[in-house]
Amino acid sequence: MNKVIVIGSGFSSLSAASYLAKEGLEVSIFEKNDTPGGRARQLKRNGYTFDMGPSWYWMPDIFENFFQDFGKTTSDFYELERLDPGYQIYFKDKLLKIYADLDKLCNTFEEIEKGSGKKLSKFIAKAKENYKIAIGKVVMRPGKSPLELVTPETAVRVGQFLKSVSDVIHKEFKDEALRAALEFPVLFLGAKPENTPSFYIFMNYADYGLGTWHPKGGMYEIVKAMVSIAESNGVKIHTSSAVSKIKVSQSGKVEGIVLEDGSFLEADFVVSGADYHHSETLLPKKYRQYSEDYWAKRTFAPSSLLFYVGFNKKLAKTFAHHNLFFDTDFKAHASDIYDKPNWPKEPLFYANFPSASDESMAPKGKEAGFFLIPIAPGIEDTQELRDKYFNKIIKRLEDFYGESLQEHIEFTESFCVNDFVSEYNSYKGNAYGLANTLRQTAFLRPKLASKKVSNLFFTGQLTVPGPGVPPALISGKIVSELLLKKSV
Ligand SMILES: Cc1cc2nc3c(=O)[nH]c(=O)nc-3n(C[C@H](O)[C@H](O)[C@H](O)COP(=O)(O)OP(=O)(O)OC[C@H]3O[C@@H](n4cnc5c(N)ncnc54)[C@H](O)[C@@H]3O)c2cc1C
Structure with missing residues (x-):
């Protein structure tokens, strides 16, 4: 019998569980929280709906591939709309709208910097090849060996792993706003653009080429769809079931898990989609592969200060569905995240108003607002700091809106470093895993299969391919393929 226990119910766990169950294995998921979805949980309050984590639906092809692997399509579960503009960026002196139409976007670039329209077109063509x-x-490789990266196509692009995304963008584009706009997509990979290999400009094609989409009802619709796929393939999902130990036999083979209530559940295989560092703490010390020192030396993706705000007024005449506030010093903020962890003086932030394009997300005439300030993992998190930064960003929002907004706030909820730790067992409260830097790419990331415990596997944003929802779907698929090779 091939009994599999999957720890956690984030996208990677749901993906792995579904692929394994489809092949006839007996799969159960154990999730500590009371709803599935991991970092993509949903908050509903006073008729407002908020996605608590991811809000950008990029790479629709990856989602489509997942559903097609199960004989379905995304439209069997949710309705997708391509946003236009995909998003807008506020700079000190200008507003840049990222139009869905690439020619229109090239014209916008051209108006800002002579010659940049043509350059953008060429740049995106190259990004598309990548x-x-x-x-x-x-991306479908398990990260076992460097040779996986060697293909005829990558061999001629070795230079792209030695130069950074910033090197390439800064060479072609001179205007600071255009540079920042083009560097934005790789921030999803969790590191500074100057520390991200230029091969990753493929994120610019994901953005400008494939576009920014919105599933009607919000990102949680994806979670519901994946739960439905998992359950229809036989996966049993147990929520409010935190795992406290992974048990290993004398011979070094996984035996099962112990839940917080002390009950032992036997398994032939265990796959953990919980944060890797936490997953290893569930093992006796001698079976952990990576030391505390190893984790301390990694570059983690930022943590975030998040706010979920109900506005009793429509703001969509000014703001779009996705808005980036890049009206302060990008470099100073990045340095406060990566170089000298500190609360940023004047942070960049992201504001999401899903009800600007989807009426189901807020009561009529009102607006649901989600705000995100990226911050260094592990920094101090107090109510006082949260309040201070809330006031800062509302003030900045008001400056762009041109009217006071404070009195239109029905309620505010916040989520920060301490919540990432307590809700998700996240290492230092990181929001989206381990950054994809040159030294933390592919075979240099933590391994999917444990080297010390047989039949124990890991998946998710700390493994391959890396942070983000589409990579989590892929990670679940790759780990299932590795595991299936060992099952009988
Ligand atoms: C604020 C925020 C914004 C983001 N924005 C985007 C975006 O716009 N687009 C995008 O593509 N990606 C985005 N991401 C990243 C994306 O959400 C993640 O990369 C992805 O959801 C990670 O999935 P996962 O399966 O690896 O892990 P998780 O979602 O973290 O799932 C791990 C699960 O394990 C559970 N768990 C932990 N410990 C235990 C235990 N002991 N027992 C049982 N269960 C346990 C946790 O509760 C959790 O449910 C964002 C993330 C955050 C936090």
Whole structure:
């Protein structure tokens, strides 16, 4: 019998569980929280709906591939709309709208910097080639060996792993706003653009080429769809069931898990989609592969200060569905995240108003607002700091809106470092895993299969391919393929 226990119910766990169950294995998921979805949980309050984590639906092809693997399509579960503009960026002296139409966007670039329209078109064509190689040839590899990265296509692009995204963008584009706009997509990979290999400009194609989409009802619709796929393939999902130990036999083989109430559940295989560092703490010390020192030396993706706000007024005449506030010093903020962890003086932030394009997200005439300030993992988190930064960003929002907004706030909820730790067992409260820097890419990331415990596997944003929802779907698929090779 091939009994599999999956720890956690984030996208990677739901993906792995579904693929394994489809092959006939007996799969159960154990999730500590009372609803599935991991970092993509949903908050509902006073008729407002908020996605608590991810809000950008990029790479629709990856979602489609997942559902097609199960004989379905995304439209069997949710309705997708391509947003236009995909998003807008507020700079000190200008507003840049990222139009869905690439020609229109090239014209916008041209108006800002002479010659940049044509350059953008060329840049996106190159990014598209990289996307095809990354998604078609490289991303499905399990990260076991450096040789996985060697293909005829990557061999001629070795230089792209030595130069950074910033090197390439800064060479072509001079205007600071255009540079910042083009560097934005790789922030999803969790590191500074100057520390991200230029091969990853494929994220620019994911953005400008494939577009920014919105599933009607919000990102939680994806979770519901994946739960439905998992359950229809036989996966049993147990929520409010925190795992406190992974048991290993004398011979070094996984035996099962112990839940917080002390009950032992036997398994032939265990796959953990919980944060890797936490998952290893569930093991006796001698079976952990990575030391505390190893984790301390990694570059983690930022943590975040998040606010979920109900506004009793529509703000959509000014703001779009997705808005980036890049009206302060990008470099100073990045340095406060990566170089000298500190609360940023004047942070960049992201504001999401899903009800600007989807009426189901807020009561009529009102607006649901989600705000995100990226911050260093592990920094101090107090109510006082949260309040201070809330006031800062509302003031900045008011400056762009041109009217006071404070009196239109029905309620505010916040989520920060301490919540990431207590809700998700996240290492230092990181929001989206381990950054994809040159030294933390592919085979240099924590391994999917334990080297010390047989039949124990890991998946999710700390493994391959990395942070983000589409990579989590892929990670679940790759780990299932590794595991299936060992099952009988
Ligand atoms: C604020 C925020 C914004 C983001 N924005 C985007 C975006 O716009 N687009 C995008 O693509 N990606 C985005 N991301 C990243 C994306 O959400 C994640 O990369 C992805 O959801 C991670 O999935 P996962 O399966 O790896 O892990 P998780 O979602 O973290 O799932 C792990 C699960 O394990 C559970 N768990 C932990 N310990 C235990 C235990 N002992 N027992 C049982 N269960 C346990 C946790 O509760 C959790 O449910 C964002 C993330 C955050 C936090």
